[in-house]
Amino acid sequence: MKKTMSLLLAFSLALALMSFAGAEEALPSVAVVVAGGLGDRSFYDSASGGLELLKAEGVKGTVIECKNDASLFEQSLIAAAESFDFVVAVGWEFWEPLETVAPELPDTKFIFVDNELTGIDNIYAITYAENEGSFLVGYIAAKLSETGVIGAVGGEDNTTINNFMVGYKQGAAYANPDIRVEISYTADYEDPAKGKEHALALYDKGADVIFQVAGKTGEGVFEAAKEKGKYAIGVDSDQKYIAPDVIVCSMIKEVGLSVYDAVTRYVEDGSFPGGTVWNANMKSGLISVGFGDETMPQQVSQALIAEVKALTEMIVSGEIVVETTR
């Protein structure tokens, strides 16, 4: 292990020397390392979208997928650090690997997406106030529900996923104090058939709107909604296009934009707030609710959208404080 590490380091040094020898580049290069795989049409794809924005401005970059294989985390970070100035680690799972690897690679700037990690000078962590966005979709769900029961399918019973859930519950209760919120965890982010079963079970319990927070497993929630003719809510990206007839809205977490912002700020004035955490909240504009585009059927009325806007203002101003698990 040590030997591979030192070999890799030597190799990276050689590469670094080579890149110094080459023409001086004004823009930094960026590698996005994702814990899972692209194609979730949600969280990871959003991060990769941020890289696309940077690429459009001439930044060189690539995406490395770890496919949920924890043994690849460290190696991928090191490999990315070899040839890129910025390494964006996408996924709360990178906590330990980053803690090990980052101090050894002081010349690389790490951006850690979706978890808090302070005190290491070359790691800038970004967390998202998903609880605030979930508050809004919880509000919408409760307002749309005719049965008085709404549901949520979570990928895993952990702090990050539960941060969605507490906001969702609070928002639902804000709309209707008598609402019942049923939550089901799949313990799997990659099995849409399982997601469908969890959603069917929730619909069976009387829920008529389900919020999915489960990556690819959540795709099955949309299938269940289509089959039952009930509603679902998308997550992380605007997912309405996947099933416009049943997905009423999506809780958007602009992971890509936040990465874009962090890198552009560095390009503009050379600032990199390493060692700190940026909580991208509703105020930053990176957390919002999406309703697809105007070609799609809308289940949420204009009046309700106006209410959501008003709530957004109240959250931004601090009038409403959304609970959090962090």
Add this chain to the structure above:
Amino acid sequence: MSDIFTIALLQNTLRTATPIILAGLGVLMTDHVGIMNIGMDGMMLTGAFFAVVGSFYLGSWLGGIAAALLAGVLLGLFFGVFVIKLGSDEFIIGVALNIFAGGLTVYLLRTIFGVKGAFSDPAIVPLPRFVWPWLEGIPVIGPLLSGNTLLVYVSWALVLVCWLVIYRTPLGFWLRAAGEHPLSLRSAGISPERMKYLASLLCGVFAGLAGAHLSLGYLTMFTENMSAARGFIAVACVIFGAGSPPRVFLAALLFGFIDALGLRLQSANVNSNLTAMAPYLVTVVMMAVLVVRTEARKKRQIQTR
């Protein structure tokens, strides 16, 4: 409790069990000729992918099934050539198949559909669903029998057909002989290799059906790795069911039941990490029971001799 033990629980059991039943029938074919095919998961995944390709481009679910069967048969042949003709280790080839299928489907997903990870489109034609209102009036049985997609019914029929073929026809006898005593079969003038090839191809056919059911019946989409180890559960069911189709059927139902029960137990405040473990826990218990039973039977046989 009353909201856990409902008819929906049984419907869920049936839905969860069906891909495993189909895959299990495939695994038991090769099992009878003495080959353990742990590549089933990958074969199934490939079947699921080509079912979507066929259904999307040919605009019919029949096209989807045909494409899945073709893919399954090709992989069955591939498996057969390596294991039977070239004498490679069946486990290595099985593992290779699984890895190959994972990579191939991801690669083709990107090249054919230009997407990563997941593909769903209104143009994918799902398998037909049969709803008989007159049947649904019958309590318990009605809602279970009615409203399923095509391959659910086909899987029940196939369990019966497989049992008949394996235990009641000369062909089935030859298949079993190819696994148990290939030399006697050869002296009877029948080539054990042929039987093994036949079993491999049939295994591919079932894998194709299992995959098509997953991506066109259960869901209407393809996502990376959507087989989610169901092929391995099928292998466990075959071992537990000792290769007998009805017993494999029951083992798959048991697995489906535990899975369905597990997700409902969450509403009784059981931690989701525990409930997600349940099906695998049952698999381990099933295996332990099997070993104990087989040992006991061996002992009895020795004593009676």
